[in-house]
Amino acid sequence: MSDVTLKGNFREKLLEREVQRLRLTYSFRLGLLLTDSFARRPWMIPLLPFTFVKMNWDYFRDLRNQTDEFGGFADPDKSCILLMPTSEEGMASVERITSLAESWKNTHGGHPVVVTTNEMMASIAPRGCALYLLPDPKAEKGISRTEWNQSCANMLKSVIDTHQPFAFVFDGPFPYRGVLNVMEIRPDINTLWLRPTPLSDPELIARGDAFDNLVSLSWSELDASHIQVPLLQSLQTVDIRGGKRLLIATGYDRREAEDRKLDQVLRLLKPMVLDGWTLVISKNATSEHLEGFRVERWNAIGGNPQLSGLGAAITGGDPSIIRQLLACDIPTLAITTDKIGMSGLRDLREESLNGGLMVLNNSDDLELKMMLSTLLDDSRRESLKKRRRVETGSDWNGLFDLLLNSV
Numbered sequence: 567m568s569d570v571t572l573k574g575n576f577r578e579k580l581l582e583r584e585v586q587r588l589r590l591t592y593s594f595r596l597g598l599l600l601t602d603s604f605a606r607r608p609w610m611i612p613l614l615p616f617t618f619v620k621m622n623w624d625y626f627r628d629l630r631n632q633t634d635e636f637g638g639f640a641d642p643d644k645s646c647i648l649l650m651p652t653s654e655e656g657m658a659s660v661e662r663i664t665s666l667a668e669s670w671k672n673t674h675g676g677h678p679v680v681v682t683t684n685e686m687m688a689s690i691a692p693r694g695c696a697l698y699l700l701p702d703p704k705a706e707k708g709i710s711r712t713e714w715n716q717s718c719a720n721m722l723k724s725v726i727d728t729h730q731p732f733a734f735v736f737d738g739p740f741p742y743r744g745v746l747n748v749m750e751i752r753p754d755i756n757t758l759w760l761r762p763t764p765l766s767d768p769e770l771i772a773r774g775d776a777f778d779n780l781v782s783l784s785w786s787e788l789d790a791s792h793i794q795v796p797l798l799q800s801l802q803t804v805d806i807r808g809g810k811r812l813l814i815a816t817g818y819d820r821r822e823a824e825d826r827k828l829d830q831v832l833r834l835l836k837p838m839v840l841d842g843w844t845l846v847i848s849k850n851a852t853s854e855h856l857e858g859f860r861v862e863r864w865n866a867i868g869g870n871p872q873l874s875g876l877g878a879a880i881t882g883g884d885p886s887i888i889r890q891l892l893a894c895d896i897p898t899l900a901i902t903t904d905k906i907g908m909s910g911l912r913d914l915r916e917e918s919l920n921g922g923l924m925v926l927n928n929s930d931d932l933e934l935k936m937m938l939s940t941l942l943d944d945s946r947r948e949s950l951k952k953r954r955r956v957e958t959g960s961d962w963n964g965l966f967d968l969l970l971n972s973v
Contacts (some may be wrong), residue, residue: 567721567967577859589756592803593656594947595621595624595625596749597620597780598614599614599617599618599621602619605622606725608671608776609788610861613921616958617835622857626897627940628894629794640733640904641727642730642732642754642755643730643731643732644732645674645675645676645677645701646676646677646678646679646729646730646731646732647670647676647677647681647731647733647734647735647969648679648680648681648682648725648726648729648730648731648733648734648735648755649663649666649678649681649734649735649737649948650680650682650722650734650735650737650738650745651664651683651684651687651737651738651799652683652684652736652737652738652739652851653682653683653684653685653702653703653704653705653794653821654704654738654739654740655737655738655739655819655820655865655884656684656686656817656819656820656821657686657815657817657818657819657848657866658762658818658820658868658882658884658886658887659710659737659738659819660682660684660686660690660897661683661690661866661867661886661887662686662737662756662760662762662789662886663680663682663735663737663867664690664691664960665868665869665962666678666735667680667691667692667695667885667963668692669962669963669966670962670966671692671694671695671912673685673904673963673966675967677696677698677729678686678692678695679693679695679696679697679698679725679726679731680695680696680697680698680727681698681700681701681721681722682697682699682702683699683700683702683703684702685699685702686850687812687907689865690865690866690869696729698721698725698969700717700718701714701717703718703742705819705849706966711743713742715742715744715747715859716744717744717802718742718744718745719744719745719747719748719751722745722748722754723748723751723934725879725940726752726755732755732756732757732969733753733755733757733969734749734755734756734757734758735757735758735863735969736759736777737885738759739770740770740773741759741773741776741777741870743842746773749776749777749847753941755971756778756779756780756969757776757777757778757779758777758778758779758780758965758969759774759777759778759779759780759781760782760783760965761782761783762782762783762819762884762885762886762910763782763784763883763885763906763907763909763910763913764784764907764909764910765780765782765907766907766908766909768858777971779855779968779969781968782966783885783886784913790897792928808880809878810842810843811843811844811845811862811875811876811877812834812844812845812846812876812877812878812879812880812941812942813846813847813867813876813879813880813881813891813896814842814845814846814851814880814882814900815829815847815867815875815879815880815881815882816828816831816852816880816882817848818848818868818881818883818887819866819882819883819887820884825851827830827882827901828847828851828853829853829854829855830884830931830934831880831901831934831938832853832855833855834858834934834935834938835859835929836858837891837937838855838938838939838942839924839938840859840942841916843860843861843877843942844861844862845859845860845861845862846861846862846864846876847861847862847863847864847865848864848865848867849863849864849865851863860962867887867889868886868887873890873891873894874894874895874896876891876894877896877897878896878897878898878899878941878947879891879896879897879898879899880899880941881896881898881900881901882900882901882902882903883901883902883903883905883906883910884909884916885910885911885913885914888900888917888923892917892923893924895922895935896921896922897922897941897947897950898923898924899923899924899925899926899937899938900914900924900925900926901926901929902925902926902928903927903928903935904927904928906927906970911925911927920952922948923950924940924941924950925935953961
């Protein structure tokens with residue numbers, strides 16, 4: 567059977583599931599009852615109170631017992647995994663999920679499905695990945711939080727009913743109420759909350775109890791609740807001509823509009839001699855201090871094959887992009903805030919002892935200026951590259967094993 571036939575059959579199956587799902591909704595049944603009573607069979611109008619009660623009884627009975635091949639989870643699709651990156655952590659969340667989706671396709675021949683509030687996902691989603699976009703909850707001014715969560719829950723439920731994934735991975739700083747509501751309705755899905763660093767906030771830890779698994783990335787300590795910080799791509803060496811490039815990705819793990827560190831870095835770089843340097847930023851980064859710099863914009867950061875050709879890098883505290891840069895032997899300055907937590911900051915500082923990485927937490931202008939001078943000085947930058955440990959590659963198999971073994 568050809569690939570075209572297989573794709574056609576798969577699409578036909580999805581459309582059939584969607585039609586069946588719509589027929590099972592409350593609004594469809596109510597509309598059908600009213601149409602029958604008032605248009606097709608008017609003699610049923612006196613019976614409407616009884617038929618209305620029966621319709622509700624049938625609806626809630628079917629909702630509890632949805633185990634057929636379209637609406638239920640008697641036999642979920644073990645090749646399908648549902649992934650949800652969020653807008654709150656910017657490009658970091660998107661590239662983690664993109665890496666995870668690619669790995670699921672390549673190692674398990676699986677079918678990744680993505681629902682996201684981050685519009686950047688549309689430009690870097692893997693080929694063959696089903697993608698559904700939700701509006702950013704913070705950008706929607708004309709809708710209440712309750713209404714947005716209801717829309718989120720409706721879309722997630724529709725996607726789950728259509729694709730029937732066996733597992734759901736949420737990547738965000740806190741689970742939306744709409745996500746938690748769907749998890750209650752669909753308890754048969756194996757759920758996992760992925761965090762770049764361990765949680766420390768008691769309220770967030772309590773929310774994590776709703777998930778079957780809570781996993782954070784770790785530089786060293788590996789157990790059931792930690793997996794190694796993954797490399798976001800297979801490393802490639804790319805010859806980049808035209809001088810040295812300085813990556814500034816301080817907003818990598820947050821919304822670009824909330825990146826205050828970019829302005830601070832650019833303001834301190836202005837008076838420095840930057841002969842031969844080109845600044846590399848993400849395509850959506852904005853700052854009033856960019857004028858006067860030679861600037862290059864990238865669509866992707868961690869998954870960009872040109873990453874290994876950088877001269878130096880300045881990032882936030884996201885461990886995935888930092889590990890990727892260190893694996894490429896790029897001298898890196900990580901500017902963190904209290905958002906990273908004590909355990910995340912401790913991990914980064916321990917990693918900095920191996921060389922190649924400098925870490926600043928809640929830095930003032932004087933501290934940051936000294937670190938920037940070190941990073942841009944040719945001799946001191948070369949000394950930073952002398953790491954005591956050779957990086958080895960890793961993948962997402964630890965996470966996949968956890969999901970598959972929990973089914």
